[in-house]
Amino acid sequence: NTTDGNYAAIRSVIVDGEDYGTMSFSITFENVFYRSPRMRMHLTEGEHTITFSYNYGGNNYDQNMNINRNNLAMDQLILENIRSEGSVTAEPQLLTVQWSGNASMSVEGNAEAIISTDAIYGAKVQPGEELVFTFTPTKDGFSGAQLNGEDIPFEADGFTYTFTMPNEGTTLRFTFTSVDKSILGAVLEQANAVPRDVIDGLVPEAKEFFENALENAQTVYDNTNATQEEVNEAWSDLLDAMHLLEFEAGDKEVLLPLINIAEQLAERLDEFKPGTTEGFEEALNAAKDVYAEENPLKADVDEAYDNLQAAIEKLEFRADMSELQSLVDEANTLDPDDYIQDEAFDTFKSVLAEAEELLANANADQADVDAKAEALTRAMAALRKIPSKDELNKLIAEMEQKDLDGYTDRSVATFKAALSVAKTVAADANADEQAVAKAYTNLEAAANNLVKAEKPSTGNSGKGSTSANIGNAYGAAGVVSAAQGVTSQKAYVVSDTTVNFTLKRGSAYCFKMTVVNGNAMTPSFTVGNGDVLKTQFVAKIGNDYYYRVYAIGTPGQSTGVYTTLPGNAPVKHCAVTIG
Template identity: 40%
Template sequence: MNSRGIVTAVAEGTATITAKSVVSDCEDQVEIAVVPKEAPSAHVLVVQYGNQATMEFNGNVEQEILDQDGLYAASVLGGTELTLTFIPKGEECTFRTVTLNGKPVEGVTPDGLTFAYTMKNSSANLTFVFETVNKSVLKTILEVAEGLVNSEEWEAAVPSVQKAFDKALAEARSVYYDKDASQEQVNQTWSNLLDAIHHLSFAKGDKSRLEQLVSIAEELEPTDFIEESYNVMAQALEDAKKILQDEDALEKEVQDTYDTLYEAMVSLERVAEKTTLNSAIAKAVEIETNLNLYMTDGKEAFKRALAAAKRVAVDSNVSQEKVDRATEALTEAMAALRKLADKTQLEELLHRANTINLRGYTSSSVSQFKAACNVLEALVSQKEVAEEEAQAAIKAYLVAEGNLKPANSPSPSKKGSSSKNAAANTYADAGRVQVAPENSIGSAVRSVLCDTTIPFTVKHGSAYCFKITVLNGSPETPSFTVGNGNVLKTQFVAKRGNDYYYRVWAIGMPGESAGVYTQMPNETPQRQCVVTIV
């Protein structure tokens, strides 16, 4: 430990640190354990790099999990040195900027990026986003426009068309040689220049404009566009080539063919952006490798959503809408997965509860304690328990145990609706029951035993768990209901032997009360208690 109180571990073992106050007699101690550094182990590495670049992966991997365009996943030993080399796609394509997990990456050149990475001793997700610029179409259109400068076609155009053409050409030259130009600027520039060329007048029977448009169309890459829209353009391109070969083509035929090809080109739909989808798939792949840690409920939906997302990811003709839907479905399926809880602590608390002698405590605190125990017992009996449900049950039990109050301790009186009034009501369906007069209920043969038979209160929005035991070895299932379904809502929790666990939720307003009833087949309903909402 240095003079500033900073502790440095120098060897394995345990040490006790004592802190004393310099102005009083106060002091405190803490024990620190130093453990060996964790040995390297294999973990999942996911690399996402989109569809604007190619990647060369160099380094040792334990197992390759996934390798597709824009997405790579493998099992890699912690501490392994890796080199990732990225190159822009396309002859005229360059890198403008690159980010890794949302942060800028240094060392980027227009022609590529070499990235060195040391694998952590834990799972890692590297998401590269490349801002690329492709000037191939702009270059082709610019070459065509340069040939039209001061040509007969330009001379024959009206002054406004000439000015528009000259302006579009000057902007195209500037953007083409601008190394910092974005793809959006490039696309807008060649679109403006193509419009300017389009408005130059056609000479009778002159096919030169159509030839230029055909040469531009031939530069377009099919993989950059949705197949359906590209097929329309491809058909218009084939028709235009036939007109060019027809020596007897009339002016109207040439003009109509030009217009059709032009409209098909400006109507092309680019392929969908899949960066978010690939990111979701990468997270899902990592979850899939540890799917045994999650509850059964939701696994099948997750697998279907992941399989569907992978199909969409490799579909070059999918629309953006389908990509967004697949992303949303996979994200929701991942969110619906719930981690399995280790029931060891639940079992230990239940064992501890069974050793507590409840004699000498107030009936209300014992009732709350039993309710918490019932939840523990119900969860232990379940095959699978969600982590959040287990933690809530543990917290509720510890609170109930701490709130056990000796019977001789003063406590405020609690008001609840009288069982007599609840028994006198006649109820309909939907969580209510037809109850006989109170003296009839009291004289009925009891075939079930309830762990809570005294009036008590529950906070609005909270729940209470009942344990109902069927007596005399009867195989019948008891009916569990409440006197007013607008005050309490019932829920079946679990069955363990002859014990049935039911939960009531306080959904009514503070001050409202409802009776809790059980009934075996062919027997009179039994009111077990009255619950009042506070």
């Protein structure tokens, strides 16, 4: 509302950094000249910041105020009346929280839990509800923390994250990095216990090696940003340095620090790959036997030390399978009856079985686990939903309008055969879903595989002959002309889904977009303004681009699915309705 002259003129009202469209009270603003433009707003319960942009005395002002039920006035603007008009009941939204397996989680707040495991938490939460998540490391402290791929503040011994539920389904993915320094700490404890006179009595080379290894190990231990590789290298080097300590020949005390380290590790053997623990207990017991002797031989001490050190260094931590487990859990929620039973579905079943087998392998390498997680993601992305008979009839109607002039006889014949089969299936009242799906995909493939017929060459009408070298007389001009003829086929995008379908709210679907005649082009993928579907790029394989969409809108909302190549207009492939 605007007043004349130097009167205050409210131009905009911003609440909590956003437009005022989500409020629950009626309030009146009045300037000092007693002209009262009124504005109806709805505020959720609690304190809010309102920014008024207005003109006074020919100058523009932005003024902020915090309001609650008891606020009254501010400068030229007066909050005249605040009255409750009831609350708007919002539907609870789905919240999914995932976290890596090196942390435990607890939650405080009002939520209707749906699933709660060691790495996944799902609940129905009322919009505006505040939840407090507490994450605690299951082993050593955290060395890094991310939320949905972005770094977030954290404490090494655990931290809390406060989240206010929006009015839409939300997924929070927490990833924690932790470095195990327990072995390094045990080795440092024993190394620091070596008497100073023993160190000073070493030959210069051995003394320098030991002191450098000890100093480096302490630096790495104190470094909160140290990597696991740096930690492992530090304690391994320090063990080597301790082995160089020249005690008296046959002095069994050289074994004690290593035995103490090994006994701590013996309590945690289930954290290591079973294949790397073989021989560990035997080496530890042998070292204890030598240490128990009153006057052991130096050769026996050296052998026991070498065998036990080798057994310690052989240990490897088990792979982190939390991400693969989450993908397998998601894959097992898919209903096979909703998807076309084609090669992609067979691949998905095979990869899922391999992933489940890998989860049961305690000796699996981290690289194999990560690769299988990527393979399962791609296999899930390649699945295609079964079209209905109405969708098949729609495709038939579209294909019947296709102009077949200019295509090769063979590709046209294949197309007509696929069209005929599709019509037969559409007319068959007993045709099952798989028959409809096969007819649909075959007709779609036949249309995409129509081949342009080559135009006959007009030849040279002049007399005489021309040698092969004449073509080079035009230099680069001839090359450009030829290239222009080759690029006459314009690049375009083929979607694996071209029929409209309904996607249940909270569910996901993956599109495969194939770029044809445009190897260097990457399509942009859009689904309206983002209020109905949320998009995520999954992978690129050759000229195939995979995009996943999540249904976040309200039932009945619909939006189109579009791709755009550089320099081209957007192309609509289908529409998705929230169910």
